[in-house]
Amino acid sequence: MQFGIFTVGDVTPDPTTGRTPTERERIKAMVAIALKAEEVGLDVFATGEHHNPPFVPSSPTTMLGYVAARTERLVLSTSTTLITTNDPVKIAEDFAMLQHLADGRVDLMMGRGNTGPVYPWFGKDIREGINLAVENYNLLHRLWREDVVNWEGKFRTPLQGFTSTPRPLDGVAPFVWHGSIRSPEIAEQAAYYGDGFFHNNIFWPADHTKRMIELYRARYAHYGHGTPEQAIVGLGGQVFMRKNSQDAVREFRPYFDNAPVYGHGPSLEDFTAQTPLTVGSPQQVIEKTLAFRDYAGDYQRQLFLMDHAGLPLKTVLEQLDLLGEEVVPVLREEFAKNRPANVPDAPTHASLLAAKAADQEKQDKQDKQEKEGARA
Amino acid sequence: MKLVVVSAGLSVPSSTRLLADRLAAVAAPAATAPEPAPADVRVVELRDLAVEIAHTFTNGFPAPALADAFAEVAAADGLIVVTPVFSASYSGLFKSFFDALSVTDEDALTGKPVLIAATGGTARHSLVLEHALRPLFAYLKAVVVPTGVYAASEDWGAEGLDARIERAGAELAALMAGLTTPSKGRTPSPKRDSFEEVTPFAQRLAALGVPGPSPAP
Numbered sequence: 158m159q160f161g162i163f164t165v166g167d168v169t170p171d172p173t174t175g176r177t178p179t180e181r182e183r184i185k186a187m188v189a190i191a192l193k194a195e196e197v198g199l200d201v202f203a204t205g206e207h208h209n210p211p212f213v214p215s216s217p218t219t220m221l222g223y224v225a226a227r228t229e230r231l232v233l234s235t236s237t238t239l240i241t242t243n244d245p246v247k248i249a250e251d252f253a254m255l256q257h258l259a260d261g262r263v264d265l266m267m268g269r270g271n272t273g274p275v276y277p278w279f280g281k282d283i284r285e286g287i288n289l290a291v292e293n294y295n296l297l298h299r300l301w302r303e304d305v306v307n308w309e310g311k312f313r314t315p316l317q318g319f320t321s322t323p324r325p326l327d328g329v330a331p332f333v334w335h336g337s338i339r340s341p342e343i344a345e346q347a348a349y350y351g352d353g354f355f356h357n358n359i360f361w362p363a364d365h366t367k368r369m370i371e372l373y374r375a376r377y378a379h380y381g382h383g384t385p386e387q388a389i390v391g392l393g394g395q396v397f398m399r400k401n402s403q404d405a406v407r408e409f410r411p412y413f414d415n416a417p418v419y420g421h422g423p424s425l426e427d428f429t430a431q432t433p434l435t436v437g438s439p440q441q442v443i444e445k446t447l448a449f450r451d452y453a454g455d456y457q458r459q460l461f462l463m464d465h466a467g468l469p470l471k472t473v474l475e476q477l478d479l480l481g482e483e484v485v486p487v488l489r490e491e492f493a494k495n496r497p498a499n500v501p502d503a504p505t506h507a508s509l510l511a512a513k514a515a516d517q518e519k520q521d522k523q524d525k526q527e528k529e530g531a532r533a
Numbered sequence: 534m535k536l537v538v539v540s541a542g543l544s545v546p547s548s549t550r551l552l553a554d555r556l557a558a559v560a561a562p563a564a565t566a567p568e569p570a571p572a573d574v575r576v577v578e579l580r581d582l583a584v585e586i587a588h589t590f591t592n593g594f595p596a597p598a599l600a601d602a603f604a605e606v607a608a609a610d611g612l613i614v615v616t617p618v619f620s621a622s623y624s625g626l627f628k629s630f631f632d633a634l635s636v637t638d639e640d641a642l643t644g645k646p647v648l649i650a651a652t653g654g655t656a657r658h659s660l661v662l663e664h665a666l667r668p669l670f671a672y673l674k675a676v677v678v679p680t681g682v683y684a685a686s687e688d689w690g691a692e693g694l695d696a697r698i699e700r701a702g703a704e705l706a707a708l709m710a711g712l713t714t715p716s717k718g719r720t721p722s723p724k725r726d727s728f729e730e731v732t733p734f735a736q737r738l739a740a741l742g743v744p745g746p747s748p749a750p
Contacts, residue, residue, distance in 0.1 A: 288741055291734075295743045311741055341731045349734035360593055368728050376731070422591025431596060 158492050159503045160485045161201025162194050162477070163236035163393065163460040166214035169467035172415035177467075180213050186470040187214070190463070191224045193474050195231040197481020203236035203266065203460060208275050211417075218251040225259035232505065233259055236357075236460065237268025237336045240297070241289040242279035244313065249300035249321040256326040261506030266334040266355055266391075267294060269343075285312070287342050294333075298350065301330035329513055332504040334391055334458075337369070344369055348376030348388070353503065355391035356453075359433055359462060360418065366392070367452040374454065386500055391458035392449055395434045398479045402437035408472075409436045416466035439483040446484075447491055455496050457503035459488070534565050534572040534709060537609035541579045541616040541627035542652070549652045550578070552684050552698075553615040556650060559702025564611065564709040572610070572709070577602045579626050586626065589633040603634050603641065611646040611709035612675070614666070618653035622665045635673060646708035647675040648701055650682040659683040676712070678704040 164187055170177040178186065191202040202224065204214045214220060221233040233255070238248060248265075256263045269286045270276075276283040292310045299306050300321040309315040325331065334353035337343030338361065347354040354373040358366040374385035382388070397412075399405040406425065413425045413436070428434055435445045446459065461480065464473040502508070538557050542549030553576070561571035579586065585599040595603060606612065616627035634641050649666040651658075662681035670677045680701040688694045738744070 288737075291737050292741050292743055295738060310743060341728055342737070345731045345734050346737075362594060365594065372728050372731060419592055423588045423596075427588075427596065428592070431592075431594075 158456070158489065159200040159232070159458045160488065161199045161203065161232070161234075161458070161460050162190065162463050162480075163203040163205070163234075164190065164214075164464050165205045165236075165462070166207060166212050167417060167465055168211040168213060169417055169465065171467040171469055172411045183213050184220070186464070186473075187220065188224060188227075189470060190473055190477065191231065192227055193477045194481075195228045197477050197485075199231070199477075199481060199485065201232045201234055201458065201460060203234035205236050206239055206270075207272070208242075208278065209272055218255045221263070222255055222258050225255065225262065228262075230262070232262050232264060234263070234334075235265045236355075237266045237270075239270045239275070240267040240293050241269045241286055242275055242281050243293075245293040245297040246300065246313075246316070246319075246321060249297050250323075252331050253301065253321065253323050253325045256331055256506070257323055261326050261329075261510075263506070264332040264334065264504075266336045266353075268336045269340075281312070287340065288312075290343065291346065294346065294350075298330075298333075301325050326506065327510050327513075329506060329509045331506075332509060334389075339365075339369075341369065341372055344373035345376055348373050348382075349380055351377065351380065351382035353389035353391060353457070355393075355458070355460075357393040358449075359393040359395040362431055363433075363452050370453050383501075384499070386454060386497065389458075389501070389503060390453055390456035391460065391503070392453055392456060393433070394446055394449070394459060394461045395432075396442045396446075396461055396463070396476075396480070396484075397436045398439050398442055398476060398484070400438060402441055405436050405438065412466040412468055418465075420466075439479055442480075442484050443487050443491070446488055450492065455492070455500045457501070534610050535605075535608060536561050536564060536572040536574050536611050536613065536709070537605050538574060538576045539579065539606065539612060539614045539627075539630065540576060541624050541630070543580055543617065543624075543626075545580075547617075548684065548686075548689065549615050549617050550576075552650055552652055552682065553613055555698050556613045556615070556648060556682065556702050556705075559699055560611065560613065560648065560705045560709070563703055563706030566706075566710075575605050575609075577605060579630050582630070583626055586629050586633050589636070590629075595633060595637055599633070600637075603637055606634060607638055607641040609645065610712070611648070611705050612642070613648045613650065613705065614670075615650040615652065616666070618651050618658045618661050621658060622661060623651070623669070628669070631669065631673065640674075642670065642673040642675040644712070645675050646678060646705055646712060648678045648681070648705040650684070650701070652684050654686050656683075656685040656687065659685070676708060678708060680704055 168183045194202045204217050206217050208215050217235050252265055269290050273283055292312055296308055304320055306319050307317055334355045335343050335347035336355040338357055344354055356366050356369050374388045377388035378385045397405055397409040410425055414420055435442045463476050538553045540550045540553040557574050561574050564572045582599050585596040589595045616623040647670050649662050651661050662683055667677055682697050682701045
């Protein structure tokens with residue numbers, strides 16, 4: 158199972174000091190957080206994509222390429238890449254380029270984006286959001302798998318004899334997750350292609366998350382990619398920890414109360430009771446995260462949101478130390494217990510390459526047999 | 534048969550709730566007649582849910598008690614909705630409840646018989662039913678009964694309110710019975726469940742004229 162962090166990339170004033178970091182400070186902080194993730198033994202770093210203030214990450218592959226050059230093991234991903242408003246051709250090119258630079262340590266998560274004006278800014282119609290996700294991803298899927306693509310669709314200029322370069326590393330497309338909070342259509346899309354499904358459950362009650370994942374698992378099996386238990390599931394999480402849980406609550410409360418998403422709304426106590434947010438000791442985080450399996454089944458990827466709401470970099474790095482030293486090792490051990498042997502790990506470049514080689518070998522053998530059969 | 538009453542009265546006791554109860558007392562037995570047992574009546578007092586309603590807008594999802602109320606409303610065969618008049622319209626709390634409901638479940642009221650009613654300090658606001666409540670529930674695709682009931686302070690001591698309550702309650706009951714009796718060839722629109730009725734993906738691709746995915750490499 159993979160553990161990692163995902164960042165929104167918001168520039169938010171620290172409510173305890175009133176100070177707002179500069180864009181440069183925030184961008185550098187995101188990089189420092191990514192490097193720290195590798196240092197403390199996490200597996201994945203994912204960045205959001207936004208095209209409006211107060212967010213900075215408009216150019217994810219630029220940032221991930223820089224992180225790739227300074228890390229050895231970390232898988233670089235997104236949370237999410239806008240499949241609606243980006244040109245699928247540019248996504249194909251950017252992420253294939255990143256794959257080569259990062260020696261395959263790349264996957265990505267498709268999302269539609271939830272900021273209305275981004276659609277018109279990029280010449281798109283938000284009412285076509287689902288259809289854009291469907292058509293654009295279909296093209297992206299082909300661009301990584303077919304050397305020469307002839308294509309015509311509704312939302313983009315046609316392609317005749319187009320080759321997206323560079324070709325994916327070793328001829329293996331980056332693994333794709335589809336992220337959606339409330340659209341069953343996207344769970345269906347992920348299932349159709351046999352891709353991963355990520356539910357960012359951090360602001361949602363468990364029963365909603367459960368229904369989305371059950372739908373994805375059932376449809377994954379329906380499309381013949383494996384059993385429902387073998388579908389590739391990722392979940393979000395949101396935590397703030399101190400050794401002593403009272404210290405965690407006291408320190409995090411002003412950030413919670415003023416957070417851009419849920420600030421000035423529910424109480425910290427209500428929100429932690431109703432959503433995956435955990436503010437407390439590492440042990441409490443372990444217990445709450447392990448309980449995700451009760452409604453999501455054995456899953457493949459757990460990403461935590463650690464650096465939002467104006468938390469200073471120093472605090473976030475301390476949080477990552479706690480996550481890497483005290484939480485994730487226990488989670489790895491506990492999640493491995495009673496995990497059925499047929500539940501796969503999240504696909505990586507190495508595993509996809511091996512699967513491709515195995516398929517090729519099988520195909521060669523079949524061809525050979527057919528040839529011999531024809532001769533006899 | 535299930536009748537749900539949504540009351541946005543704020544004081545205790547409230548004339549809004551009083552009107553709601555009188556409407557329910559007429560509609561509940563009439564909806565099931567000639568069966569002796571009246572329709573089950575469940576009252577949703579918005580005052581008790583005010584904070585959870587506000588939090589639905591800040592959180593994006595309803596807290597447990599509000600989610601229960603939404604489920605009651607969605608499962609109802611008929612609704613009685615009553616609001617006090619504030620600033621020449623329904624109260625903000627009343628509107629917020631239905632805003633939060635439709636964000637959570639946009640089809641919750643589709644095809645549902647709804648009796649609209651309001652209370653106010655003066656009869657001058659009686660058309661609030663026609664210029665505020667009726668368009669709101671029309672937008673939410675409810676079937677609004679023809680008679681709405683407005684009760685000004687003076688109506689509680691005058692003739693006429695009884696007759697309007699009787700007529701409106703009977704109209705709601707007739708719609709509830711009519712929309713739920715298969716012998717009349719009408720059944721309530723089945724609750725759409727987007728999780729159980731997901732459109733097969735190939736259909737979505739076909740609608741866009743896009744061929745299926747390439748074979749795996």
